[in-house]
Amino acid sequence: MDDDSATSDCTIALVDDDRNILASVSIALQSEGFRTRLYPDGESALKALIANPADLGIFDIKMPRMDGLELLKRLREKVQMPVIFLTSKDDEIDEELGFATGADDYVAKPFSQRLLIARVRAVLRRAENRRNAKSEDIVGGTAAIVRGRLEMDPARHRVHWDGKDVSLTVTEFMILEALAHRPDVVKSRNQLMDAAYQDDVYVDDRTIDSHIKRLRRKFRQVDPEFDAIDTLYGAGYRFTGN
Structure with a gap:
């Protein structure tokens, strides 16, 4: 998967109670060719993503109503999609819990938009490679x-x-x-x-x-x-x- 195919037809679900982060990250992703769906909390995101999964999720860990850890745990009971966590800067507990829950990557706040987009592309590429490998004939x-x-x-x-x-x-x-x-x-x-x-x-x-x-x-x-x-x-x- 090259950079162009990594951005084509891919939808990113952004879940964060900080509307400024939702808006700024969404604009940055859309400028790179991604579609975005925005959710202000884990509860609304859970219902929507079970009904219609995205290609990748970017979840804040610390949110009211339902935090990102619980969101990923409950989401994985129904659907599989790669997830990047947004964690507190230098908070190793957040990082460990995120990986324990099954996150594919994490980015610590504050972060650069360039870094986040690079991580998004990397995770999407690995997920695509995994799907391609599963679809290969055993001989090849x-x-x-x-x-x-x-x-x-x-x-x-x-x-x-x-x-x-x-x-x-x-x-x-x-x-x-x-x-x-x-x-x-x-x-x-x-x-x-x-x-x-x-x-x-x-x-x-x-x-x-x-x-x-x-x-x-x-x-x-x-x-x-x-x-x-x-x-x-x-x-x-x-x-x-x-």
């Missing part, structure tokens, strides 16, 4: 990765550990795939950023660290002894689960 699909107890099927976006399903976001999947592709080889944060954010989108070290934490937690839900992702302080991470 991407080969599965088997590393000891880990099994990854990129064509179907499936991950199993000891035969048990592990549900990952697109970004988490791409980071794990980069690590598992070459076991015992240390991947720097920059290399993992390149694997997960392939569009020269700026992310900081904390974003990758948060994804790694979420990966470990998800695997430990099916195996409390999971320790196949090592941290090498000052160097990066490696997968050791041969």
Whole structure:
């Protein structure tokens, strides 16, 4: 998906109780060719998006009536759509909760419109690649990765550990795939950023660290002894689960 196709026929749902943010972000997205739907709170957004999902959602976390975390949780019970969270600046709790709920990315306030649009394009591109992979014939699909107890099927976006399903976001999947592709080889944060954010989108070290934490937690839900992702302080991470 190139930049033109990433913006054509794509609708972005903006959910924020700050009407100034709704207006400014909507104008910026529309100037890039996106359609936008605006919602001032989570309750109104939930009803509308279940009935008519958007291609991507941008949700503020802290809102009255229904916050962004609850909105995403309840929305995912009915429909699947990628979501970017808007979080408080330097609020690691917001970030962790967002990824725990299944967000595909986050942008901390205050943010530049340019950064947000770049993240939107990156998430839409990853979602499109995932859909294309699922629709491929198995003969022409991407080969599965088997590393000891880990099994990854990129064509179907499936991950199993000891035969048990592990549900990952697109970004988490791409980071794990980069690590598992070459076991015992240390991947720097920059290399993992390149694997997960392939569009020269700026992310900081904390974003990758948060994804790694979420990966470990998800695997430990099916195996409390999971320790196949090592941290090498000052160097990066490696997968050791041969």
